[in-house]
Amino acid sequence: MRKHGNLNRSRGYDIFYGINLIFLTLLALLCVAPLLNLLSLSLSAGHYAAAGKVTFWPIEPTTASYEIVFANKVFWNSLGVSVERVILGTSLTLVVNILTSYPLSMDSSYFHARRYYLWYFFFTTLFSGGLIPTFLVVKFTGLYDTIWALVLPGCANVWNCILMLNFFRQLPKELSEAAVIDGAGHFSILFRIIVPISKPVLATVTLFTMVGHWNDWFGGMVYMSTLSHYPLQTYLQSILHIDLTQIALSSVDFRIQEKIQLASSTTIRSAMVFVTALPIMMVYPFLQKYFTKGIVLGSVKG
């Protein structure tokens, strides 16, 4: 007979527990090791990086690669486009989705056409015209090569809408009913009552839309024809496979040209990739919190 307090703790289990903890720790380190390698490369001297000698610690540390990246005007320009896009795209998505989710969160007995509107939006997730017809519509509606091509077509996102309307539906009905008695219209109910108490879902949608806009590179590649209109990810994509020492050579600043001695294409690319990934790693702690919340919210059905 085993002792009661020790029912699920055997010696074999303790050994398993130790091995399991070590295994998972190694697995987690394996996930971030490539990022550590990236950072080390970006801070290493060019010729070591080019020979594949840098692993998890910079060799002959130098900030030359970062100086070359920061001296590049196109980099700053594309960073500006990305920031503009994130701000514009996120605000637009939020406004459109809030406006859409509110009527769709109402009961079908009150809003009879609800089902048809839901299907109207939902159908776009099942079938799409595909890359080329979409491109042609964007092009011929005058959005081509403007920032609107990156923010307008995707702003009415169905999944965000479903997340929001499910959240709105589980809010206590008494709140809006009381407001109706006080003579409030739908707009004031939505923006004075519903929106202020829906911060969790709004934060989730905001963070995910921001990350989506920051990370998107394909839109910039397809819809932008001028280099100065490229968002950062698209710019990074366009130089991923070329010799980046050219960027330093094209600089008019003599001191930057000299930095080339210390850098190589690999270290410059690494610096650029790291800078592009950095904002995500900085908002990541918030993301993680709201992500788990988002899953819980998504599973709440009204």
Place this chain on the structure above:
Amino acid sequence: MLIPAVVIVFIYHYLPMFGVVIAFENYDWSKGLNGFWTSQFVGWANFNRVFGDPEFSQALLNTLRISVLKIVTMFFVPIIVAILLNEIRNMFAKRTIQTLIYLPHFLSWVVLAGIITNLFGPDGVINGFRSSLNLEPFNYLTDNGSFLAILIGSNIWKEFGFSTIVYLAAITGIDPGLYEAAMVDGANRLQQTWHVTLPGMLPIIVLQGVLSLGGILNAGFDQIYNLYSVPVYGVADVIDTLVFRKGFQGGDYSLGAAMGLFNAVCGMALIVTSYMLAKKVAHYEIF
């Protein structure tokens, strides 16, 4: 309130759906959107070109191969990691491991492609090891076999952590009373996992499995486009990359639209089937 979304969705989602008619036309670019209705009608001619093209059948085969490999690996890895992670009682360790394994999900494939090139490219770290072992340098990104392995492996790296939380949430939802009952019956940890944890996860496992079938024609454009090159087109070129290269970059819009339409119709059939299955076996409803 619905007007902005209805209008935007109409213009940027429904108009392109009508725009697929150019797949049956010899689309005249100079006519702009009017070209949708006024270009010369050519029937199935573009589809004959698509299906007669050996590159297309190769791309279709590659799409299915890559997707199936990704779906199968991404089915098992998160389930196993979630079960192992659930055993960790030290909350700090558990949370730190979780944080680290989701991180790659939030980075773009452009960033990850830069990192992967640093690791596996001709001047990469792996080749640094090879040269210190006096082995010849080897470009893993231009060899068919290793390229496929990199696609599957990097997809696991980016996405397994994300799927793991879904399963962890499912495990957390299991009634603790079931474990107590199992312990009273003398079940050890492994038997508890087999008889309580796994059956408790089953609905979510089935749901995830069924829903992943809907994405079988989506082999991962972002990942492949940022990593592939001419030497590996034979295994890596998928329908989406072919549409982009031939239809978009090549300017053959009608051909690209025809490939896209084929993809969209099959994709819709798969997604609808997967939703119906999900509703039937897991009582899943989207809204």
